[in-house]
Amino acid sequence: xxxxxxxxxxxxxxxxxxxxxxxxxxxxxxxxxxxxxxxxxxxxxxxxxxxxxxxxxxxxxxxxxxxxxxxxxxxxxxxxxxxxxxxxxxxxxxxxxxxxxxxxxxxxxxxxxxxxxxxxxxxxxxxxxxxxxxxxxxxxxxxxxxxxxxxxxxxxxxxxxxxxxxxxxxxxx
Ligand SMILES: [Fe+2]
Ligand SMILES: [Fe+2]
Numbered sequence: 001x002x003x004x005x006x007x008x009x010x011x012x013x014x015x016x017x018x019x020x021x022x023x024x025x026x027x028x029x030x031x032x033x034x035x036x037x038x039x040x041x042x043x044x045x046x047x048x049x050x051x052x053x054x055x056x057x058x059x060x061x062x063x064x065x066x067x068x069x070x071x072x073x074x075x076x077x078x079x080x081x082x083x084x085x086x087x088x089x090x091x092x093x094x095x096x097x098x099x100x101x102x103x104x105x106x107x108x109x110x111x112x113x114x115x116x117x118x119x120x121x122x123x124x125x126x127x128x129x130x131x132x133x134x135x136x137x138x139x140x141x142x143x144x145x146x147x148x149x150x151x152x153x154x155x156x157x158x159x160x161x162x163x164x165x166x167x168x169x170x171x172x173x
Contacts (some may be wrong), residue, residue, distance in 0.1 A: 019073050
């Protein structure tokens with residue numbers, strides 16, 4: 001059985017994952033406003049990733065017979081100065097998520113809750129990938145600079161991104 005402290009902390013994280021999805025929804029809309037369909041598709045897939053994270057925490061609480069509480073979600077920013085700025089904001093956001101996951105792991109470790117620790121191990125690895133994805137795209141965008149042709153090439157490349165749900169047994173949650 002999970003402690004009240006862990007249930008509250010995981011419910012908070014469910015809210016934060018939904019907030020993450022909404023941030024990427026706003027970024028998708030920003031890319032669509034610039035007719036950058038590939039970048040918009042990138043964020044659409046990112047929303048699916050975040051929804052997957054939400055479901056993973058949701059299913060865990062459900063399996064552990066804990067109550068799920070859905071609260072109000074903070075509004076995301078809808079204005080970005082440039083594509084590069086949107087990606088920098090996304091990376092900053094992912095770094096905040098990583099800190100939150102580490103904090104959750106600290107609580108689970110203090111409480112010697114091995115089931116939660118096992119779940120969070122997956123999220124720790126996932127955050128390495130999330131930060132890497134944004135880091136790489138920021139570097140590409142910085143190299144592209146004002147080169148419109150190069151930007152459209154990257155836009156075409158990002159059009160191909162699809163959401164692939166992880167297939168490990170732990171991830172099936
Ligand atoms: Fe997430
Ligand atoms: Fe994320």
